[in-house]
Amino acid sequence: MSDITCPNCGKKTSETTYFCPECGARLNEAREATxxxxxxxxxxxxxxxxxxxxxxxxxEAASHDAQWATTQAFPTPNPSEAVSGxxxxxxxxxxxxxxxxxxxxxxxxxxxxxxxxxAFQPDGPIQVEEVSGIAPTQGAxxxxxxxxxxxxxxGAILLRESFDQPANSVVSSSESQYTxxxxxxxxxxxxxxxxxxxxxxxxxxxxxDVRITLDTRMRASDPAAAIxxxxxxxDDNNFYLYSISNDGYYMLEILINDQWDALIDWTAxxxxxxxxxxxxxxxxxxxxxxxxxxxxxxQTRDATFRGGDVGIALASFDEVPARVSFDNLVITRN
Numbered sequence: 001m002s003d004i005t006c007p008n009c010g011k012k013t014s015e016t017t018y019f020c021p022e023c024g025a026r027l028n029e030a031r032e033a034t035x036x037x038x039x040x041x042x043x044x045x046x047x048x049x050x051x052x053x054x055x056x057x058x059x060e061a062a063s064h065d066a067q068w069a070t071t072q073a074f075p076t077p078n079p080s081e082a083v084s085g086x087x088x089x090x091x092x093x094x095x096x097x098x099x100x101x102x103x104x105x106x107x108x109x110x111x112x113x114x115x116x117x118x119a120f121q122p123d124g125p126i127q128v129e130e131v132s133g134i135a136p137t138q139g140a141x142x143x144x145x146x147x148x149x150x151x152x153x154x155g156a157i158l159l160r161e162s163f164d165q166p167a168n169s170v171v172s173s174s175e176s177q178y179t180x181x182x183x184x185x186x187x188x189x190x191x192x193x194x195x196x197x198x199x200x201x202x203x204x205x206x207x208x209d210v211r212i213t214l215d216t217r218m219r220a221s222d223p224a225a226a227i228x229x230x231x232x233x234x235d236d237n238n239f240y241l242y243s244i245s246n247d248g249y250y251m252l253e254i255l256i257n258d259q260w261d262a263l264i265d266w267t268a269x270x271x272x273x274x275x276x277x278x279x280x281x282x283x284x285x286x287x288x289x290x291x292x293x294x295x296x297x298x299q300t301r302d303a304t305f306r307g308g309d310v311g312i313a314l315a316s317f318d319e320v321p322a323r324v325s326f327d328n329l330v331i332t333r334n
Contacts, residue, residue, distance in 0.1 A: 159204045159310075159331040163188040171201045171312075187217070187325040190314040192225070198315040200230055205309030207331060211282045212310055213291075215328040218246050218275055223319030226251070229281050230311035240305065241313060242281050242290055248272045250297055252290060254304060263300055264290075271295045282334050 003012045008025035019026060161170055164186040171188055174181045179199040180191040192199050216227045226243040233239035237258040244250045250272065252264040271292050280291030286303040289296060310331055316322035 156333045157330065158207055158210065158333060159329070161203060161329040162186070163327055163329070170203045184325065187327040188312075189323065189325050190312070191321050191323045192314055192316040193321050195316055195318050195320050198228075198313060200228070200311045200313035202230070202233060202309050202311040203329060204331065205233065206307050207310060208307030209284045209334045210310070211280070211332050211334040213278060213280045213328070213330045214312065214326060216244075216277050216279060217325040217327070218323065220275055222246065222323055224317050225322035225324065226315040226317070227277070227279070227324050228313035228315065229279055230309075230313050231281055231283065232305040232307060233309035233311055234305055238305065239308065239311075240288070240302075242279070243313075243315065244272050244277060244279060244292055246272075246274050248274075250290065250292065252288070252298075252300065254302065256304065263302055264298060267298070269297055271297065284334050 004015045004017075005012050006020040006022060006025055009020060009023040011020055011022035013021055159170070163169060163171070163183060166173065166183040169183070169188070171181065173183060178192065178194045178197055180189070180193070181199075181201060182189045182191075188201075190199055190201065210231075212229055212231060214229060218225070218227070224245055224247045226245050228241050228243040231240050231242070237255060239255055240263075241253045241255065242250070243253070245266075248270065249266045249268055250264075251262065251266045254261050254263055269292065273293070278291075278293050280294070282289040282291070285306075286301045287299060288302060289299045291297060312326050312329070314322055314324050
């Protein structure tokens with residue numbers, strides 16, 4: 001690489017230099033004089049001229065504003081269209097309001113009807129119609145026969161009998177050589193006049209899975225006898241008999257085809273009184289529970305008879321007459 005001499009000031013510099021570092025003169029002529037390769041010289045950069053806009057005259061500005069107003073104007077709504085839209089909105093609101101009023105009226109009617117049903121109390125006795133070919137038995141306090149498949153909730157009263165209205169009672173008065181049935185002092189009396197004999201009266205049924213309670217009363221001077229509740233009675237030769245004696249014993253028997261069998265033989269209990277006792281029986285399926293004076297005596301299971309009629313009974317021993325008063329019979333779904 002050779003040096004070139006600045007033709008202006010005589011400063012020597014490299015041949016690749018385009019301007020003299022001493023005086024700033026171009027070195028093209030010096031490079032040509034030394035025979036170096038020609039270089040294309042670009043013209044000096046000139047900034048583009050700034051475009052200027054003259055302020056518009058008042059007439060031009062007014063013309064421009066008028067043109068803008070013409071091109072940007074929005075269409076004015078048709079009065080009839082505006083009225084139609086308002087009417088549509090009003091109709092929608094009327095529909096909502098009318099529907100809401102009808103719904104409120106319907107709910108009010110339902111509530112009033114439900115309240116009327118709750119407040120309804122029949123003035124007279126309810127008539128019991130015959131169901132599934134079983135003739136109803138009218139009893140005091142609305143008693144009657146309930147079919148085995150009747151959907152009655154647990155605890156519902158099936159029969160209540162206080163024996164204080166003979167004309168409406170489920171039992172009746174009668175007398176024979178061996179027995180007497182009568183209404184006395186607001187209770188029902190069974191009397192057995194012969195020894196080793198049993199007498200009973202069916203009070204209602206058939207029932208299934210029930211709880212039976214019954215108040216009994218004997219005089220202190222009465223001889224020993226067995227007071228009983230008959231349940232799951234199929235006929236006069238097939239039923240269960242729960243008995244207590246006024247000398248403090250209880251027993252559970254079953255009569256099958258007129259043959260007696262003791263499921264629970266005579267058992268002593270200090271819960272049994274000599275005069276007044278409340279007896280109770282509860283059945284559910286095969287289970288049988290025996291009560292006296294609201295105390296559980298025992299439980300057992302037997303599947304011979306499922307469901308049947310209910311009755312009250314008195315059996316004499318070796319002294320007569322045996323006599324007992326029955327009161328406050330209640331049969332409920334168990």
